[in-house]
Every structure is written in C-alpha cells, then in structure tokens.
C-alpha cells in the first residue's frame with residue numbers, strides 16, 4: 001500500500017504534489033518521489049525518507065511544470081533501496097514515468113517476456129519497473145509519433161491482459177498527459193477529482209479522496225475495476241473501461257487499517273465502516289459474555305480509536321484514552337524489520353496508569369498481525385495495574401499472507417497462523433481475546449449505504465481473488481521476503497542509482 005498522485009494543472013504542480021504526498025504519508029514511510037514535466041523535459045527527485053525529508057527547497061524549485069506524478073513507498077517487492085523509490089522512468093517511447101501501488105503476482109513471467117520478447121531492460125527488482133516496461137512496450141507497438149487517448153487506453157488494456165495482481169497506477173507520458181488505471185479486481189484504491197481555477201479546470205488522480213479534499217479538489221469518483229482515466233496536457237479528461245471481465249473485489253484491509261478514516265473509498269466512508277466494525281464487535285462480545293465485567297474500553301492509538309469509541313457506546317461502558325501516542329513516531333506496522341517495529345511500539349505509546357489501576361480493561365485494536373503491538377501493550381496495561389486485561393480486534397484473525405501490496409509475505413510471521421484464538425490469547429498474554437467474525441467485517445464495510453458484496457479478504461480466509469496463487473508461489477515469496485531475508489539485503493541498500501541525481 002503505497003500512495004500515488006498525479007496532477008494536470010494550469011500552473012506549476014510541484015507544491016500540490018508535495019502537499020498531496022504528505023496527506024498520503026500514512027500509506028508509505030520508506031521513500032518518496034515526484035516527477036514533473038515542462039516543455040518536454042522531466043524533473044525527478046526521489047529518495048528514501050519521509051516526504052518532508054526528501055524534498056528540500058532546492059529540489060522543489062527545480063520541479064517545474066504543469067503536470068506531474070508522485071509516490072510514497074512502503075516496499076512490498078524488491079528491496080527498500082533508494083534505487084527502487086518511485087516514480088520509475090523509461091525513455092522510450094515518449095519518456096514515461098510511473099508510480100504504482102500494489103503488487104504483481106506474475107512478475108517472473110513478465111520479466112522474462114520483457115527481456116526475451118519485448119527486448120527491454122529492467123534494472124531493479126521492483127515489480128513496478130516491470131509494470132512500467134509492459135505499459136511502455138504496449139504503447140510503443142502502437143507506433144504513433146503522437147499518441148492519442150485511444151493508444152493510451154489500448155496499452156492499458158494490454159497491461160490488463162499481461163499483468164496479474166493488485167495495481168493502482170499513475171503514469172505520465174511526457175508532453176501528452178497522465179493516465180491512471182486500476183486492476184480488473186480493483187484491489188487497490190484510486191480516485192480522481194477536479195478543481196476550478198481562473199485559468200481553467202485542474203485534475204487530480206490519487207490513492208485516497210482525502211488527498212483531493214485537502215487540496216481543494218472535489219471528488220468525481222473512484223475508478224471502476226479495469227477502468228482508466230486519461231487527462232491530456234491541455235486538460236481534457238477521458239475515461240474508458242479497459243478490461244473485458246472486471247469484477248469488484250477491493251481490499252477490505254484498506255478499511256480496517258491502511259486508509260485514513262476521513263477518506264471515501266469505493267463510495268464507502270472509512271470512518272463509518274470503522275464505527276460499524278465497533279458496533280458488530282460489541283454485539284459479539286454481548287453474545288459471548290452477556291455478563292461481562294468490563295470496566296473500561298481503551299483504544300490502541302491511532303487506527304483503532306474509531307471502532308473502539310463505538311464499541312464502548314454500544315456496550316454502555318466508559319471509553320478512556322489510556323494510551324498516549326507520541327505524534328512524532330510513524331506507523332509501526334509498515335516499518336521495515338521486526339527490530340524497528342518492536343522498539344517503536346514502546347517509544348510511541350505510553351500508559352496513563354490511573355486509567356488502568358484495579359480495572360478490568362478491554363483493549364481494542366483494529367487488527368493483530370504479527371502481534372508486535374498487542375504483546376507489549378498488554379504488558380504495559382498490566383504494569384499500569386490493570387486487574388484483568390481483555391483484548392479485542394476489529395478485524396478477524398490474520399492467518400494468511402498478502403500478495404497484493406501489503407507486506408505480509410510470510411505466514412509464519414503472522415501470530416494467528418495455524419493457531420486458535422485461545423492459543424493466540426495465551427501468546428499475547430490476554431485474559432480474554434475476541435476477534436471480529438469475517439461476515440460481520442464484510443457487512444460493516446459493504447453493508448452501509450453503498451453496497452459492496454465482494455472483497456479481497458485473503459489475509460483472513462486464504463482466498464486469492466486473482467486465482468493464480470498456489471502453495472509454490474506462497475513458499476517462494478515467503479523465502480524471498482521474510483524478515484530475515486529482507487534484513488540481509490539492507491547492508492547493500494546504498495547502491496549506485498541510475499535514476500537519482
């Protein structure tokens with residue numbers, strides 16, 4: 001889950017891209033990049049780090065031009081090297097740059113095709129560079145000196161034929177326009193919107209609607225599965241369905257954790273979905289233990305707050321902010337490496353003892369993935385004097401790897417993999433553990449005003465919507481991307497970079 005943005009404006013778009021990336025920072029903390037285009041030239045700045053660290057004033061001054069794209073990265077393929085920061089660039093045809101959120105599952109096959117049939121070169125291990133080369137090849141074979149929207153949409157249709165996995169993409173064709181497209185299952189999110197200026201209408205494509213809101217753009221809509229939107233450099237907007245059999249199956253984990261709660265995703269308010277998660281979980285608690293002795297409900301900041309608030313309301317139990325979060329520490333789960341994740345929980349959260357002493361506390365988190373957070377939090381609650389520590393998760397047990405753009409490649413790193421709820425409770429040290437049921441989560445997200453029936457719920461039920469995932473594939477990504485393998489790659493991360501200056 002990276003963050004992507006593209007803007008076709010009427011004046012320099014550098015500041016707007018920067019601002020949008022800061023709003024999307026929760027989707028990726030590892031690297032950031034912006035590329036703009038002006039009079040046929042590209043200006044690119046990307047590096048590892050947060051948005052505020054990557055772009056200094058001297059970079060911003062050079063990022064000139066009325067259109068551009070940007071990216072914040074949370075690596076899910078390749079390494080976390082700065083050479084794999086995005087946007088990626090290929091010079092032929094036209095000069096194309098691309099930013100991608102998601103993960104391709106047939107990258108080995110595509111890499112082979114790119115070398116052997118397309119006669120192109122890929123320089124990193126990033127699946128996004130592969131995706132860019134597929135798109136570039138398919139646009140090149142149209143053989144046009146000046147590509148039209150028909151050519152761009154035809155190339156996207158070919159990308160859908162060749163690429164499998166989750167992908168929400170923005171790509172800039174230098175001098176011509178910006179295209180946004182979404183995989184035929186709509187696994188990863190992407191929206192577009194517009195704002196009116198004295199010079200005319202400006203368009204923006206982004207991962208989440210919150211980026212549009214903050215920059216004063218109004219949401220037009222989400223891209224449908226398989227759909228593409230193309231905005232030409234002179235500000236004309238075209239949309240086209242580019243997949244023959246699109247089928248909506250957006251990632252439900254966006255609503256659980258990834259997205260900001262003030263986003264509207266596929267028409268669903270993430271905030272409202274989280275409130276409903278809290279309600280449903282409260283109902284389950286009341287079903288399982290109508291005579292419960294919970295004195296206080298305490299969220300684990302930040303993401304679980306919304307669900308916890310509604311859970312407390314429904315139970316009729318006091319809601320207290322028992323943990324205070326250090327606002328200068330980022331999200332723990334998307335940090336690379338278990339050591340950093342473990343350390344940051346304690347740095348990030350501190351207990352207010354008074355709220356715990358002598359009480360039966362129900363701690364609420366949005367999800368339990370590796371168990372890094374809850375183990376330490378339960379310990380802290382006990383040290384703060386809690387009588388009993390109960391724990392509930394607004395999502396079901398995460399038991400299977402994610403292959404579509406969330407870095408959970410190894411089943412063995414998931415605390416609930418092959419374990420019962422009681423076994424997990426014991427491991428994390430909870431006196432009682434309760435998980436949301438999957439049908440309730442699906443209903444919480446898809447059963448509001450906007451109905452969505454199918455989601456990608458693979459991390460909960462092991463069913464992969466693209467239909468190409470088998471044990472051999474899962475074993476391969478587990479070997480390549482478990483924490484130990486990734487930590488071995490870190491030493492060589494400051495490599496020679498073809499793309500940066």
Ligand SMILES: O=P(O)(O)OC[C@H]1O[C@H](OP(=O)(O)OP(=O)(O)O)[C@H](O)[C@@H]1O
Pocket residue numbers: 257300301302303304330331332333334365366367368369370371372373374
């Ligand atoms: O079981 P784990 O592997 O620890 O993962 C789950 C935890 O990680 C996330 O929090 P994070 O700190 O990333 O972000 P937040 O501040 O948005 O809650 C999530 O909200 C859970 O608290």
Ligand SMILES: NC(=O)CC[C@H](N)C(=O)O
Pocket residue numbers: 001002073074075076077078084100101102103104126127128405406
């Ligand atoms: N989280 C993402 O969407 C990552 C995009 C891409 N797979 C990368 O690793 O850079």
Ligand SMILES: [Mg+2]
Pocket residue numbers: 300301302303304365366373
């Ligand atoms: Mg959290």
